[in-house]
Amino acid sequence: MTTDIERASECAACDETRRRFLSRLTMMLGSIVAAIVAIPCVGFLLGLRKVPRVWRTVGKLNDFQVGSTVNVAFLDSSPLPWAGVTARNAAWLRRISTTDFIAFSVNCTHLGCPVRWLPTANLFMCPCHGGVYYANGDVASGPPPRPLRRYPVRVQTDEVQILASPVPITTEKI
Amino acid sequence: MRFLKSIWSWFDDVTGVSSWLIPLAKHPVPHARKSAWFYVLGSATLFVFIVQIVTGIALASAYVPSAGQAYQSLTFISGTHFGSIIRGIHAFGASAMVILIGLHAIRVYLWGSYKYPRQMGWLTGVALLFLVLGMAFTGQLLRWDQTGVWSVVIAAEQAGRTPFIGHWLARFILAGDTVGGATLSRFFALHVFFIPALIFFFLGFHLYLVIRNGISEPPQVGRPVDPKTYRAWYSDLLHREGVPFWPDAAWRDAVFGLLVIGTVVVLAITVGPPALGRPPDPSIIQASPRPEWYFLWYYALLSVIPRWSETYVIILGPLLLAVVLVLLPLVAPKGERSPFKRPWAFGIVAFIVWMIAYFGTLGRLAPWSPRLNAPPLPASVVGATSGSVADGAKVFHDKGCEFCHKISGYGGIRGPDLTYAGDRMTPAQMETRIYSGATNMPSYNGNITPQQLSDLLAFLASRRRRPAPPTSANAAAK
Numbered sequence A: 001m002t003t004d005i006e007r008a009s010e011c012a013a014c015d016e017t018r019r020r021f022l023s024r025l026t027m028m029l030g031s032i033v034a035a036i037v038a039i040p041c042v043g044f045l046l047g048l049r050k051v052p053r054v055w056r057t058v059g060k061l062n063d064f065q066v067g068s069t070v071n072v073a074f075l076d077s078s079p080l081p082w083a084g085v086t087a088r089n090a091a092w093l094r095r096i097s098t099t100d101f102i103a104f105s106v107n108c109t110h111l112g113c114p115v116r117w118l119p120t121a122n123l124f125m126c127p128c129h130g131g132v133y134y135a136n137g138d139v140a141s142g143p144p145p146r147p148l149r150r151y152p153v154r155v156q157t158d159e160v161q162i163l164a165s166p167v168p169i170t171t172e173k174i
Numbered sequence B: 001m002r003f004l005k006s007i008w009s010w011f012d013d014v015t016g017v018s019s020w021l022i023p024l025a026k027h028p029v030p031h032a033r034k035s036a037w038f039y040v041l042g043s044a045t046l047f048v049f050i051v052q053i054v055t056g057i058a059l060a061s062a063y064v065p066s067a068g069q070a071y072q073s074l075t076f077i078s079g080t081h082f083g084s085i086i087r088g089i090h091a092f093g094a095s096a097m098v099i100l101i102g103l104h105a106i107r108v109y110l111w112g113s114y115k116y117p118r119q120m121g122w123l124t125g126v127a128l129l130f131l132v133l134g135m136a137f138t139g140q141l142l143r144w145d146q147t148g149v150w151s152v153v154i155a156a157e158q159a160g161r162t163p164f165i166g167h168w169l170a171r172f173i174l175a176g177d178t179v180g181g182a183t184l185s186r187f188f189a190l191h192v193f194f195i196p197a198l199i200f201f202f203l204g205f206h207l208y209l210v211i212r213n214g215i216s217e218p219p220q221v222g223r224p225v226d227p228k229t230y231r232a233w234y235s236d237l238l239h240r241e242g243v244p245f246w247p248d249a250a251w252r253d254a255v256f257g258l259l260v261i262g263t264v265v266v267l268a269i270t271v272g273p274p275a276l277g278r279p280p281d282p283s284i285i286q287a288s289p290r291p292e293w294y295f296l297w298y299y300a301l302l303s304v305i306p307r308w309s310e311t312y313v314i315i316l317g318p319l320l321l322a323v324v325l326v327l328l329p330l331v332a333p334k335g336e337r338s339p340f341k342r343p344w345a346f347g348i349v350a351f352i353v354w355m356i357a358y359f360g361t362l363g364r365l366a367p368w369s370p371r372l373n374a375p376p377l378p379a380s381v382v383g384a385t386s387g388s389v390a391d392g393a394k395v396f397h398d399k400g401c402e403f404c405h406k407i408s409g410y411g412g413i414r415g416p417d418l419t420y421a422g423d424r425m426t427p428a429q430m431e432t433r434i435y436s437g438a439t440n441m442p443s444y445n446g447n448i449t450p451q452q453l454s455d456l457l458a459f460l461a462s463r464r465r466r467p468a469p470p471t472s473a474n475a476a477a478k
């Protein structure tokens, strides 16, 4: 024991180096531990679930009259089992001919509020800041910067299907 | 009694509690005299925060943080007697926290208490202010009714305006492509674990700084802060006329805290918790999401600023606010503290209060929102039940005019009031406007038949201060 102490006091400079080494080592080990834990956590939080888009049936061909625009609801592409009603999504669906449909996203291109179709006025109106769109989805007045987004629609044999798509973020490129 | 005493002295011996707690409680604070009641705002914020923790834990013991079931669990909680009261306390407590932390910040600002050596006290306070607002926003969301869901969408759209990372940020807020199962869990974790953890950290730091630097003395004209001499002068002041915090100052904190919490509880019992809206089903499009009062002014502000500036305000506004608040104690660490020597401080505070009050009121009214539920005009207003005027009134409703234009108290206020349109415009002028539209009015060119137009014009032309032959129905309506 005494020899140790003697040796240590003999070499103050070695002590200094040794301590600097030890404190750096401790901090490095701490950072490694932090990184080991942080990487999966941050990765998990920041990672976005990529889901393939699927076609959702919104009704039979005969359910829709040519010229009328109706609200249809359908499920997200990949609803989580606990999502409940939040997995539902809506679109404004218009039958324009015997075979063709247009589906408008319900999200206002201004800040995403759900627009409403006013059948007698032939306009979409947004309750949030009063954005108005013409029947074809073009901006008629108010703050929306661009036309209503459209969702792909198709008719499979007898069923009308909408491609369940992400909520459109206005600034995103299509 | 002797037994309890011996337990205490054993406990104190092995923990040393009294050796730091008693000096802490009795630490000297400046004798504030007439201004003493101004010092209760920070402690009241803390007390309400504790109430929020307690009621929050109570709520979390029954709330199901699942996107599909949160709404039902809240319906259940609200259905029980105490559950409804606890929800009420938590909601009014949230409002109280926002108000109190705001008042506390205003007091500290007006008194120049952010100057040397208390700059870090101010900075940790700024962090706490933003964290409390974050709690308020996420808390409103956890109500997870229709408004909660649409708030997430609107928040995502706003975040989407950020350059470069907007797209990613928007998807991150939604926790995916759409609102769904993952969305709520994320906000729950933020509201219940993440933000509170940060609050604990900054709050601990904030309180430590209060003890270390001492509570600021009431400012006096002609007594500027000089960092070189301040500490010595302050400790001398405490020596001369300091009073022990406990109980000389603490009793006021207790009285005011009781008052605040009492008010919160009484409101929770009498007014009750905020009602749950429709279920969080994004396919229900009958929704007009509105933020809580503490963000209503911001919503209104965004609605009235020129459109081109919107993105800048959304992104730079909050950023600028943070930068200004952070820079304040760094650029003005010394000099006069008294607001009477800093008159602009009064001006700035008055401006902020006016802005929140004015735009908050405007946001409640939301004149820019069409009134989509406006009923067709009653015959008493129209003044006719058949003929072109009556048909025109129907067109006025059916074509959506009424949702933005008011007539005799019916309809929206986005556009001009048309009660006396016939006095102001000729039918030709009206026709031009209807065809051309305006920035905030759609053009009806191609969207109105000649018959509808002539009926509409006949109806609008009949909107006069003195209708040609005053009918009895009209008189009754007045």
Ligand code: FES
Residues within 6 Å of the ligand: A108, A109, A110, A111, A112, A113, A126, A127, A128, A129, A130, A131, A142, A143, A144
């Ligand atoms: S969100 Fe539709 S007008 Fe603003």
